[in-house]
Amino acid sequence: MNNAQLASKGDKVAGRSEEGAATRRRIISAAERLFGRNGIDGVSIRDIATSAKVNSAATFYHFGTKDDLVLAILKLRAAELRQRTQPIVSSLDEASLSVRQIVEALVRPMIDMGKNYAAFSAAVTNHPKYQRYGAQEFEKDSLVLLEHFMRTAPQLPAEVAVFRFATTQVLMVQALGNLRQRIDYWRRHLHSEPEVDYVEGLIDFLAGGLVAPIGDAERIESRRTKS
Numbered sequence: 001m002n003n004a005q006l007a008s009k010g011d012k013v014a015g016r017s018e019e020g021a022a023t024r025r026r027i028i029s030a031a032e033r034l035f036g037r038n039g040i041d042g043v044s045i046r047d048i049a050t051s052a053k054v055n056s057a058a059t060f061y062h063f064g065t066k067d068d069l070v071l072a073i074l075k076l077r078a079a080e081l082r083q084r085t086q087p088i089v090s091s092l093d094e095a096s097l098s099v100r101q102i103v104e105a106l107v108r109p110m111i112d113m114g115k116n117y118a119a120f121s122a123a124v125t126n127h128p129k130y131q132r133y134g135a136q137e138f139e140k141d142s143l144v145l146l147e148h149f150m151r152t153a154p155q156l157p158a159e160v161a162v163f164r165f166a167t168t169q170v171l172m173v174q175a176l177g178n179l180r181q182r183i184d185y186w187r188r189h190l191h192s193e194p195e196v197d198y199v200e201g202l203i204d205f206l207a208g209g210l211v212a213p214i215g216d217a218e219r220i221e222s223r224r225t226k227s
Contacts, residue, residue, distance in 0.1 A: 024062050026052040029116075032073050036119025036177065040070060040127050070130055077117055078137035084109035085141050092148060100207040102149050106169065107203055110176055122177030125170060142169065153211050160214060168206045175202055 030051035034043045045066055049056045063069040088105045110118055124134040142165075150161045175183060184198065 020062070023052075023054055023058060027054060027059055027062060027069070028073055028076065031069055032077070032120045033116045035070070035073075035123050036116050036121075040066075040123050040130065045069075070124075071133060073120065074124060074130070074133055074137060077113065077120070078134075081109055081113055081117075081138075082141060084112055089141065089144055089148075094148075094151070097148060097152050098207075099149065099152055099210050100203060102145055102152065103168065103172075103203050103207045103210070105145060106172055107176070107199065107206070110172070111199055115176070115180070118173065118176035118180075119178050121173045122179070125173050149210065156211075156214070164210050168210055172202070172206060 027048060031043070031048045034047055034051060038047075043066075045056050045059050048069070049059045052059070059069070063072055085105060088109065092101060092105065110121070121134065124130045146162065146165050149165055150156070150158065153161060156164070180198070187196075
């Protein structure tokens with residue numbers, strides 16, 4: 001085989017590789033959108049293939065089963081989210097750190113990932129089979145931010161801080177996912193001209209909840225003393 005033939009063969013292989021990568025991207029994009037909109041159990045491989053304009057065999061070829069596809073999206077997007085989150089976390093100044101900055105480190109990277117990702121994350125969180133995989137992917141970054149929060153709010157008992165931080169993460173995902181449309185509808189129903197920016201209002205709400213007064217502080221303190 002001469003040099004020209006080798007070059008031609010190389011071009012064909014590269015072309016197939018690029019075509020395969022483009023097909024994978026279309027499948028991932030379609031699956032993420034459909035999973036977020038209809039829930040993971042409400043979407044079939046055929047639905048995804050139709051939306052991505054490929055045949056079902058191509059989806060199986062590139063990803064295997066639907067379980068494999070869900071996990072592939074989860075790992076890919078988690079890596080992207082981590083790339084967006086870690087620089088923010090690294091830039092946090094412990095000396096002047098506020099609870100609102102911690103919430104922003106949670107919210108803003110997810111906003112930057114787009115509404116389809118937020119809805120997909122909500123679908124994963126809501127699914128008993130996949131939620132543990134989502135938790136595993138984000139555990140490291142979550143623990144770092146939790147530690148920051150506990151140092152920023154030392155007045156909170158550890159169990160209260162953990163409860164509030166976990167609740168904040170779940171509420172954030174749901175509020176940025178499919179619940180956003182419902183919240184927007186309801187606030188416009190209550191007030192015809194909502195002037196509060198949705199994201200800024202959500203950050204304020206979550207930050208306020210993290211450091212709100214403890215309603216059963218005496219009971220918690222009594223239990224801690226006895227233990």
